[in-house]
Amino acid sequence: MDLTFSDAEDAFRAECRAWLEANVPRGLPSGDTAEGFALHLDWERALFDSRWAVVSWPEAYGGRDATPMEWLIFEEEYYRAGGPQRVTQNGIFLLAPTVFAFGTQEQRDRILPRMAGAVDLWCQGWSEPNAGSDLAGIQSKAVRDESEGGWRLSGQKTWTTRGAFCTHLFGLFRSDPEAERHHGLTYFLVPLDAPGITVRGFGRLDGDEGFAEVFFDDVAVGDDAVLGEVGKGWSVAMATTSAERGLTLRSPGRFMATARRLVDLFGARGSHADPVIRDAVVRAWIDAEAYRWQTFQTVTRMTDGDNLGAESSLTKVFWSDLDVRLHEVALELLGADAEADVEGWAKGYQFALSGPIYAGTNEIQRNVIAERVLGLPRK
Numbered sequence: 001m002d003l004t005f006s007d008a009e010d011a012f013r014a015e016c017r018a019w020l021e022a023n024v025p026r027g028l029p030s031g032d033t034a035e036g037f038a039l040h041l042d043w044e045r046a047l048f049d050s051r052w053a054v055v056s057w058p059e060a061y062g063g064r065d066a067t068p069m070e071w072l073i074f075e076e077e078y079y080r081a082g083g084p085q086r087v088t089q090n091g092i093f094l095l096a097p098t099v100f101a102f103g104t105q106e107q108r109d110r111i112l113p114r115m116a117g118a119v120d121l122w123c124q125g126w127s128e129p130n131a132g133s134d135l136a137g138i139q140s141k142a143v144r145d146e147s148e149g150g151w152r153l154s155g156q157k158t159w160t161t162r163g164a165f166c167t168h169l170f171g172l173f174r175s176d177p178e179a180e181r182h183h184g185l186t187y188f189l190v191p192l193d194a195p196g197i198t199v200r201g202f203g204r205l206d207g208d209e210g211f212a213e214v215f216f217d218d219v220a221v222g223d224d225a226v227l228g229e230v231g232k233g234w235s236v237a238m239a240t241t242s243a244e245r246g247l248t249l250r251s252p253g254r255f256m257a258t259a260r261r262l263v264d265l266f267g268a269r270g271s272h273a274d275p276v277i278r279d280a281v282v283r284a285w286i287d288a289e290a291y292r293w294q295t296f297q298t299v300t301r302m303t304d305g306d307n308l309g310a311e312s313s314l315t316k317v318f319w320s321d322l323d324v325r326l327h328e329v330a331l332e333l334l335g336a337d338a339e340a341d342v343e344g345w346a347k348g349y350q351f352a353l354s355g356p357i358y359a360g361t362n363e364i365q366r367n368v369i370a371e372r373v374l375g376l377p378r379k
Ligand SMILES: Cc1cc2nc3c(=O)[nH]c(=O)nc-3n(C[C@H](O)[C@H](O)[C@H](O)COP(=O)(O)OP(=O)(O)OC[C@H]3O[C@@H](n4cnc5c(N)ncnc54)[C@H](O)[C@@H]3O)c2cc1C
Pocket: 123, 124, 125, 126, 127, 128, 131, 132, 133, 134, 158, 159, 160, 161, 162, 354, 357, 358, 359, 360, 361, 362, 363, 364, 367
């Protein structure tokens, strides 16, 4: 792997940096509230208007045809400039790679430009009250509509992030109740204003109203709502999880920016800190850098044609644990001031605690690592 940036990459970084420094909004409220979500959309539409929303996508869909390395550079600069978490992330970072891989040309042309421009807002409808870690246990059904054509969807999804603010959902439904658990699933793309859908928002532990339950009561959708093949939803979904755990959802730039804030906090407050805290600050910063270099290696491998597959579970455990550590050390430094949520560290900590749960819990990732990366026996 080449550890130097090319002149073109340096020029790309300079261009991103200049635009982001001039345009990143300051002090937006949380995007997981109705008011904050609307303000974040204004920002994400401004990104799109200047072709910074989806840099790695083709120009025809609003991107810049950027290489994976340039995309990483953009992400570093985005967070370095203080850019907020993207409220369209579940569409652009999770669903989009899956549409590129499995969608028909008609689906790509119809779905991707509206997703990039934050016109259609996508949420992820996988978890159900009785199916979280055991994703293959989902019970929501898709039944073939023999008279009208298309499908009829029914069932319930839960923990749907920003579902109350979104316009569309990508979800897994059981289309063949007779088939073995992983084989009877189909991946659907559904507008949330379809008759028969009820979306009920509910609050998270941190007080934001970012979750929703979504109920499907005999909802009619056409055949063009199926992504990939009927009955092959599990393999389509695994492509989404690879993006969610691996590269796109949580790029290193986000953690490098948090590590820099931690070092600044230490500089401001840590002069009398004990060596154990100093060591923890250094360790957290090194880990964020390590994630950066490991990601460069991953991107190099993928550019050479490798598939990340189950190894994305290693990445997911690393970034989610790292995020918790970064915030824990900050709270140690702040002491009692943490109660006042100085610079958002306490709120950030609450969200960091959910990292080992969402995108598949870290216990499940460790099972995947044991069985599929290390080849250990299941029992
Ligand atoms: C912030 C946040 C956002 C989320 N957003 C979405 C979303 O947008 N869309 C969506 O569909 N879902 C979403 N989820 C749900 C998330 O995917 C589930 O919470 C997660 O998969 C765990 O499922 P569960 O909550 O049902 O817990 P369970 O599966 O009931 O797990 C409970 C505990 O048992 C452990 N466990 C379960 N099975 C095993 C096993 N085989 N081996 C070892 N340990 C095991 C788990 O690790 C966990 O500690 C979100 C969750 C959070 C926290």
